[in-house]
Amino acid sequence: MYDNLEHLGLDALDVVNLRVGGFDSPTPGSIAEPFTVLAQLQQEGLIKHLGISTVTAEQVAEAQSIAPIVCVQNFYNLAHRVDDDLIDSLAAQNIAYVPYFPLGGFSPLQSDKLEVVATRLGATPMAVALAWLLQRSPNILLIPGTSSVAHLRENIAGAALTLSEEDLSELNSIAA
Ligand SMILES: NC(=O)c1ccc[n+]([C@@H]2O[C@H](COP(=O)([O-])OP(=O)(O)OC[C@H]3O[C@@H](n4cnc5c(N)ncnc54)[C@H](OP(=O)(O)O)[C@@H]3O)[C@@H](O)[C@H]2O)c1
DSSP: OHHHHHHHTOSSEEEEEEEOSOSSSOOOSOOHHHHHHHHHHHHTTSEEEEEEESOOHHHHHHHHHHSOOOEEEEEOBTTBOTTHHHHHHHHHTTOEEEEESTTOTTSOOOOHHHHHHHHHHTSOHHHHHHHHHHHHOTTBOOOOOOSOHHHHHHHHHGGGOOOOHHHHHHHHHHHO
């Protein structure tokens, strides 16, 4: 934390996430102790806003009983929808939901239905997958990863796509 501030030349970090669970799923249990430490650093003025990552809905509620949070970063994409209810609950509270592995991470999304919708829209499947996330809920903030400028351009194009009810219904059936 102090090293980060020094290396970045900042007096305070805008947002710090407490990363809680394993590689791709939460580990249930109390997060009070580590989250209280972050809340203290916020009170000292070193962190402006708090978030949490790879957490259950119960851990979100526990964090909120200690200090306000502005974002939750969990594993979610159109084929992996464990957090559907959590996303809706956070949206109602104006809290951002930041899906990691939005394109499937180490196992990139592959689906005939995604291909069909992408072909119909003249877009790439990944751009459609990102457009689906943006249309899923207004509190979703995207952080897709890529090492390729061409992929970056494709992914940014996803922000301009509008999915029809027919597109959404096909894409929603992927996880069903
Ligand atoms: N909080 C946590 O616990 C946690 C855990 C995991 C990840 N994250 C964060 O979440 C963010 C996203 O994660 P991620 O990058 O691992 O997963 P991701 O965004 O789902 O997928 C990235 C993969 O998709 C490929 N890709 C990207 N755009 C593509 C395109 N247009 N066409 C084809 N392939 C494409 C990338 O390959 P190319 O490089 O070839 O484009 C890369 O292999 C990162 O910032 C990461 O640090 C957080």
